[in-house]
Amino acid sequence: MNSRDPTRLSQLRAEPVADQNIYVTRPHLPPLEELLPYLQSIWERRILTNAGPFHQELEQRLCEYLGVEHISLFNNGTIALITALQALHIEGEVITTPYSFVATSNALLWNGMTPVFADIDPVTMNIDPAAIEAAITERTSAIMPVHCYGNVCDVDAIEAIAQKHKLKVIYDAAHAFGVRDERGSILNYGDVSVLSFHATKVFNTFEGGAIVSHTPEMKLLIDNLKNFGFLSETSVVEAGINGKMSEINAAIGLLQLKHLAPALEERRAVARYYNERLPQIGGISVTAGNLSPAANHSYYPILVEDDFKLSRDALYEHLKTCKIFSRRYFYPLISDLKKFVDIPSSTPENLPQAHEIARKVLCLPIYPGLGEQGAQRVVEAIASASST
Incomplete structure (x- = not known):
């Protein structure tokens, strides 16, 4: 050849x-020698975490690069998913895809929510809007689609369904760093989008993640939640978590962007x-x-x-x-895993396209x-x- x-x-x-x-x-990985000046600055400042200078700079640079208005950095994408759901006060049932990494549905369990699995489109391998519509019940509070492999979901159809049924939309965009459509960044769809900066991703900070939000108020809430729920030095208003990105990870992110x-x-x-x-x-x-x-x-x-x-x-x-x-991404389906297999929507009859793709796919x-x-x-x- x-x-x-x-x-x-x-x-x-x-x-x-x-x-x-x-x-x-x-x-x-960028050249090691280019990282050394960043480490020197961290050692000189002795600011290791808590939204230090590199953390703030990386948020600004990512907003510019991605074409989004607000971004909150996290120590990993899973904690970002968990926090996104908490920030939107989701409860009850959340319709999502079985064709994803398990963190997508684990985040729902962590928040006490019930995943409801809907089948996928066999061409895009993203959640099928028709299957979303069919899965809605009186307990449904949100939709959590995944831009699988970075392929853009049918965002218009999902938005129409969400508006019709007054549902929140949380996009798992772990695969979709930098992906755009004719209207700009796909991270601007839905109520929030969640990114992963894991070592295997297109853009990595060794470990890391982020939530893209659309208002200053939502960014502030997310930032408070990832810092134990602190509103001020003496006030804790939410049951938050420690989801902060360190200065070293932020420095790596700044260098990776170059x-x-x-x-x-x-x-x-x-x-x-x-x-x-x-x-x-x-x-x-x-x-x-x-x-x-x-x-x-x-x-x-x-x-x-x-x-x-x-x-x-x-x-x-x-x-x-x-x-x-x-790798056989994604096999087995999340719906076939022990923690999820007994959920009523996990039956193979409910997910024929997902099962067919999972049987054939090889990355x-x-x-x-x-x-x-x-x-x-x-x-x-x-x-x-x-x-x-």
């Missing part, structure tokens, strides 16, 4: 990966490589989100169809023998530094499985 197209592959950093393990992702553009371009280059070659392998379907010009390429999911020579799980194991470690390695040689190894390993 031709692997020398400069218009498509020049951004792939070739690395000596022929005998190395290739994992589904690898954290992007290197984000080339890192994203390397992801795009890997995706283009896959997009051109994988459709040539019979029984492998490239999902629609991988082809979208708006994608941030946080993941690269494929579907292993029934006419492929191996089952999805057999291909998963075959890739391991090639030192390629893919391939994609990250800055994978390199042309690494991307080629992945494609050739899948091709070899199709001919065994």
